[in-house]
Amino acid sequence: MPLTHPYQDLTGGQWLCGNLHAHTTRSDGEREPQAVVDDYAGRGHGFLMISDHDIFTSPDDHATLDAGDLLLIPGNEVTRNGPHMLHVGADRLVEPHGPRQLVIDAINQSQGFCVAAHPNWQEAFDHCPLASLREWQGYLGIEVYNGVISRLQGSPYATNKWDMLLASGRRLWGFAHDDSHAAQGDTGLGWNTVYVTDNSAAGVVDALQHGRFYPSTGVMINSIQVDGTRIRITTDNARRIIALSDLGRRFHTADNATIECDVPDDATYVRFECWGDGETFAWTQPFFVDR
Numbered sequence: 333m334p335l336t337h338p339y340q341d342l343t344g345g346q347w348l349c350g351n352l353h354a355h356t357t358r359s360d361g362e363r364e365p366q367a368v369v370d371d372y373a374g375r376g377h378g379f380l381m382i383s384d385h386d387i388f389t390s391p392d393d394h395a396t397l398d399a400g401d402l403l404l405i406p407g408n409e410v411t412r413n414g415p416h417m418l419h420v421g422a423d424r425l426v427e428p429h430g431p432r433q434l435v436i437d438a439i440n441q442s443q444g445f446c447v448a449a450h451p452n453w454q455e456a457f458d459h460c461p462l463a464s465l466r467e468w469q470g471y472l473g474i475e476v477y478n479g480v481i482s483r484l485q486g487s488p489y490a491t492n493k494w495d496m497l498l499a500s501g502r503r504l505w506g507f508a509h510d511d512s513h514a515a516q517g518d519t520g521l522g523w524n525t526v527y528v529t530d531n532s533a534a535g536v537v538d539a540l541q542h543g544r545f546y547p548s549t550g551v552m553i554n555s556i557q558v559d560g561t562r563i564r565i566t567t568d569n570a571r572r573i574i575a576l577s578d579l580g581r582r583f584h585t586a587d588n589a590t591i592e593c594d595v596p597d598d599a600t601y602v603r604f605e606c607w608g609d610g611e612t613f614a615w616t617q618p619f620f621v622d623r
């Protein structure tokens with residue numbers, strides 16, 4: 333039972349971290365685009381997507397900003413008429429059709445990819461029902477962490493929905509994003525650390541599409557090694573690493589910055605949660621068992 337996973341070839345490039353979900357005064361964010369760019373650049377991020385609600389931030393808009401070395405990724409958050417979806421690496425605004433499958437299809441017919449946003453935002457209603465996530469085809473992943481939900485009704489985490497989808501055979505990547513709106517306190521909560529060989533916005537989008545990244549809220553993964561069905565993960569600062577299989581079943585725990593274990597015979601996928609100090613995590617993407 334060989335494993336399919338996105339970390340097969342981590343050579344010749346570098347790790348860059350960045351956030352794909354940030355609002356500005358062009359929609360309901362409190363800060364001008366330049367102030368948002370300056371904040372993320374000052375945190376040492378390598379890339380950023382401004383994701384205003386139904387407002388496309390294009391390469392032409394980027395040209396009006398001073399981003400320094402921060403790679404700016406074009407996109408927006410499809411918002412009107414239904415569950416919110418990030419259009420990452422967009423070349424245009426797609427129509428916000430009520431049936432979200434039409435939005436996903438339009439995104440896939442244009443440039444970029446679709447990520448389901450804040451799956452456990454529960455204010456007034458479930459903003460991204462599991463039934464919809466099961467029904468939709470063609471989105472690349474979901475936010476397993478959305479920072480702004482930390483101060484709203486619901487849970488910032490959505491690993492529960494991720495496991496239910498993965499256990500049903502779906503191959504979806506997990507993302508961690510700020511969804512920053514406020515001038516203070518919303519920034520630097522969650523990001524994706526991406527292995528990039530082409531140091532450009534297009535290179536980041538390509539690496540994300542292939543899953544060559546891990547979402548994080550503060551734990552740094554140093555190495556991911558796979559030998560047959562044996563997996564070894566080393567981190568800088570995890571206190572505990574949990575190995576999980578179908579529907580979130582925990583099959584191995586290491587109270588350590590490193591874990592090494594074998595994939596259980598009955599697993600269809602495994603993934604790892606690296607828990608750090610306070611409320612910090614890194615989540616690996618799934619390793620899928622091919623049968």
Ligand SMILES: [Zn+2]
Pocket residue numbers: 409416449450
């Ligand atoms: Zn949203």
Ligand SMILES: [Zn+2]
Pocket residue numbers: 353355383409511
């Ligand atoms: Zn948002």
